[in-house]
Amino acid sequence: xxxxxxxxxxxxxxxxxxxxxxxxxxxxxxxxxxxxxxxxxxxxxxxxxxxxxxxxxxxxxxxxxxxxxxxxxxxxxxxxxxxxxxxxxxxxxxxxxxxxxxxxxxxxxxxxxxxxxxxxxxxxxxxxxxxxxxxxxxxxxxxxxxxxxxxxxxxxxxxxxxxxxxxxxxxxxxxxxxxxxxxxxxxxxxxxxxxxxxxxxxxxxxxxxxxxxxxxxxxxxxxxxxxxxxxxxxxxxxxxxxxxxxxxxxxxxxxxxxxxxxxxxxxxxxxxxxxxxxxxxxxxxxxxxxxxxxxxxxxxxxxxxxxxxxxxxxxxxxxxxxxxxxxxxxxxxxxxxxxxxxxxxxxxxxxxxxxxxxxxxxxxxxxxxxxxxxxxxxxxxxxxxxxxxxxxxxxxxxxxxxxxxxxxxxxxxxxxxxxxxxxxxxxxxxxxxxxxxxxxxxxxxxxxxxxxxxxxxxxxxxxxxxxxxxxxxxxxxxxxxxxxxxxxxxxxxxxxxxxxxxxxxxxxxxxxxxxxxxxxxxxxxxxxxxxxxxxxxxxxxxxxxxxxxxxxxxxxxxxxxxxxxxxxxxxxxxxxxxxxxxxxxxxxxxxxxxxxxxxxxxxxxxxxxxxxxxxxxxxxxxxxxxxxxxxxxxxxxxx
Amino acid sequence: xxxxxxxxxxxxxxxxxxxxxxxxxxxxxxxxxxxxxxxxxxxxxxxxxxxxxxxxxxxxxxxxxxxxxxxxxxxxxxxxxxxxxxxxxxxxxxxxxxxxxxxxxxxxxxxxxxxxxxxxxxxxxxxxxxxxxxxxxxxxxxxxxxxxxxxxxxxxxxxxxxxxxxxxxxxxxxxxxxxxxxxxxxxxxxxxxxxxxxx
Numbered sequence: 001x002x003x004x005x006x007x008x009x010x011x012x013x014x015x016x017x018x019x020x021x022x023x024x025x026x027x028x029x030x031x032x033x034x035x036x037x038x039x040x041x042x043x044x045x046x047x048x049x050x051x052x053x054x055x056x057x058x059x060x061x062x063x064x065x066x067x068x069x070x071x072x073x074x075x076x077x078x079x080x081x082x083x084x085x086x087x088x089x090x091x092x093x094x095x096x097x098x099x100x101x102x103x104x105x106x107x108x109x110x111x112x113x114x115x116x117x118x119x120x121x122x123x124x125x126x127x128x129x130x131x132x133x134x135x136x137x138x139x140x141x142x143x144x145x146x147x148x149x150x151x152x153x154x155x156x157x158x159x160x161x162x163x164x165x166x167x168x169x170x171x172x173x174x175x176x177x178x179x180x181x182x183x184x185x186x187x188x189x190x191x192x193x194x195x196x197x198x199x200x201x202x203x204x205x206x207x208x209x210x211x212x213x214x215x216x217x218x219x220x221x222x223x224x225x226x227x228x229x230x231x232x233x234x235x236x237x238x239x240x241x242x243x244x245x246x247x248x249x250x251x252x253x254x255x256x257x258x259x260x261x262x263x264x265x266x267x268x269x270x271x272x273x274x275x276x277x278x279x280x281x282x283x284x285x286x287x288x289x290x291x292x293x294x295x296x297x298x299x300x301x302x303x304x305x306x307x308x309x310x311x312x313x314x315x316x317x318x319x320x321x322x323x324x325x326x327x328x329x330x331x332x333x334x335x336x337x338x339x340x341x342x343x344x345x346x347x348x349x350x351x352x353x354x355x356x357x358x359x360x361x362x363x364x365x366x367x368x369x370x371x372x373x374x375x376x377x378x379x380x381x382x383x384x385x386x387x388x389x390x391x392x393x394x395x396x397x398x399x400x401x402x403x404x405x406x407x408x409x410x411x412x413x414x415x416x417x418x419x420x421x422x423x424x425x426x427x428x429x430x431x432x433x434x435x436x437x438x439x440x441x442x443x444x445x446x447x448x449x450x451x452x453x454x455x456x457x458x459x460x461x462x463x464x465x466x467x468x469x470x471x472x473x474x475x476x477x478x479x480x481x482x483x484x485x486x487x488x489x490x491x492x493x494x495x496x497x498x499x500x501x502x503x504x505x506x507x508x509x510x511x512x513x514x515x516x517x518x519x520x521x522x523x524x525x526x527x528x529x530x531x532x533x534x535x536x537x538x539x540x541x542x543x544x545x546x547x548x549x550x551x552x553x554x555x556x557x558x559x560x561x562x563x564x565x566x567x568x569x570x571x572x573x574x575x576x577x578x579x580x581x582x583x584x585x586x587x588x589x590x591x592x593x594x595x596x597x598x599x600x601x602x603x604x605x606x607x608x609x610x611x612x613x614x615x616x617x618x619x620x621x622x623x624x625x626x627x628x629x630x631x632x633x634x635x636x637x638x639x
Numbered sequence: 640x641x642x643x644x645x646x647x648x649x650x651x652x653x654x655x656x657x658x659x660x661x662x663x664x665x666x667x668x669x670x671x672x673x674x675x676x677x678x679x680x681x682x683x684x685x686x687x688x689x690x691x692x693x694x695x696x697x698x699x700x701x702x703x704x705x706x707x708x709x710x711x712x713x714x715x716x717x718x719x720x721x722x723x724x725x726x727x728x729x730x731x732x733x734x735x736x737x738x739x740x741x742x743x744x745x746x747x748x749x750x751x752x753x754x755x756x757x758x759x760x761x762x763x764x765x766x767x768x769x770x771x772x773x774x775x776x777x778x779x780x781x782x783x784x785x786x787x788x789x790x791x792x793x794x795x796x797x798x799x800x801x802x803x804x805x806x807x808x809x810x811x812x813x814x815x816x817x818x819x820x821x822x823x824x825x826x827x828x829x830x831x832x833x834x835x836x837x838x
Contacts, residue, residue: 013649125661194668202661206646228668232676236683240774248764249773251683257691257767262683269679517640528640543645556641562649571648572661581659583651585806618784626792631801 049113087472095158120205135597140184219284294361367441371422378414403463434512451494523548654805
């Protein structure tokens, strides 16, 4: 708990305090106490965001190792290194981890760290919910990997199709662990989405009307809404799956009126927006980075915002294009072909706006911008093959082949991982106070772009030649051996790029050049805070006079005064104009989110083994949830 | 970089109702998520119904217990809105009374729900129709339960010294708002579960 020393005046305001005094008081009010307990109980969005990012990268490394193991197996034909059972688990764990435990959480993680800073507030809305979400995510991810270590990992792909994952064909507990992993990650993702929406709607700095919101924040707003409406679908479907497996419901059993395609509809109603839940934040990162490295405002701000919203809506109208091979009515297929092609329009608008900004500015070719250029190049290729597979005849031809593997890795790695790496180089100085090394950054970039394209481009060709996905080996007579060997070698080059990133991070944390608050001379509010930001983010809540406040007010930053400083307080304002309405208290650190997450974990894991866990687990989880909510007599509780 | 103050916010209140309060938006967001869950549940019901050669795949559920739950829930909307009004007037005495009343009105449908489960005329593992009906009811029962617990905790809280804070009134108001959602979703589910099989 934060200490509130008795010598502090009650209801102390910042109005007449000089900067050093204010810094001292705010630091005491907002601090996370040192020590293990403080570390567990913190609700500081920066600490939670940081551990989210680190955890997501640990899962990236695990899933990456799974990929390397698969490439080792596929490097020569008829390889006997591993059998089909382990291979099934490896590709399922790879996909599951990359989608549920890396890609979505890492984007939300960056937002958890940055959005409160970018909108000029002191903490995320619902900080305890945010802390809870991290623990649930960590425990869910740990659960599935521990299960994998005991030979009980996911085995039916990241989409876990029935009947393969149903009670008839998937024995043991593998698919149950997968289904509950979904519950963990979706609870966590939904909690963050709610916190982000409330932060963006209500806690923006005064003056930050809708048309002054940074594009990354817009992107996270659209993403959060997509999460809210997409994730319930996978929660419902994975609940149905686990019920079919554990208590004998018949949702997917055609013999009793169920339908396996119900699974596919529900899963892809989530699964397609999921791709955009990963991609939209990445485009937000690009829209934040391009202006800084061109030193001019973004070209077409309104068009970009509208494109983001359009992509958000359209992403819900595409799911059936994952099901073209299931024998749906032709009219339906045509509709989903058209809508799949339609989404290329707002995506194209974004690309042209970035190119126009680069064209009109004087691009500074530092590592973050290099990765943006790598993104544009790679993503366009993935987008083009996307338009190709949107058409039913072509899709049927390449369905379940390496062509599709190539396509979605181009979209996901080109479209999301490269922007993410760009973002790491761009915001690392804000988070750590030090710059990443530029020379290592260039090595990182070239190894990543060359390694990625060399590893994945040939997969298009293998797919067109008919090599199927999800096979643990192939005959020597197929003639695919040499290309596969080349792919496997290049995947090592790609993996090496991440090793360089890791080394760069470790080295720069100690020896990097000290960054200062705004090393790139950027325009948005997160760069007004020191690097790394203090627990309270901003000494005084800034006033956003412009879309790029730091470029508009170069000498003196407009701020507001009158906030309470002896208790955690921030500003809450109107949705459209961000006109201040409330001095809103922000909750203190608490251990209860962690305890609630532990109780929730007991309930979720228990329910894999016995349905009664839903009852006792629910009761168990209610206790910490009530304790979390119950006022503790802090000044924040008494407002 | 230096700073200059352009506005003074010291006179602002520290709590508010409705769209002014961030918690109201949080409640809205959770209602959107859960509403989406219900919508997908209903969509799955209709999907299975249109695939099936005959629907329902068992005798339709008896009308009496389900209709009684519906009646109880619809009636509870009136005291719920009175409670909301008292909350906004920060009338602590009436708010305490209203919370106790709503705790009882929250518990009653749960009692009847027990009989409702027995009157469904199908088990969850009989066929896909039974599975989806039990899923919809289970989903809604969870909402009844969680909102009852929430109401009980708030009722207890309002009888302590913490009850005088403006934030707590705002919490009670959000809870009332959420109850409307629980009732509203039930009306839709009631029509789907009880009347769709009869048309």
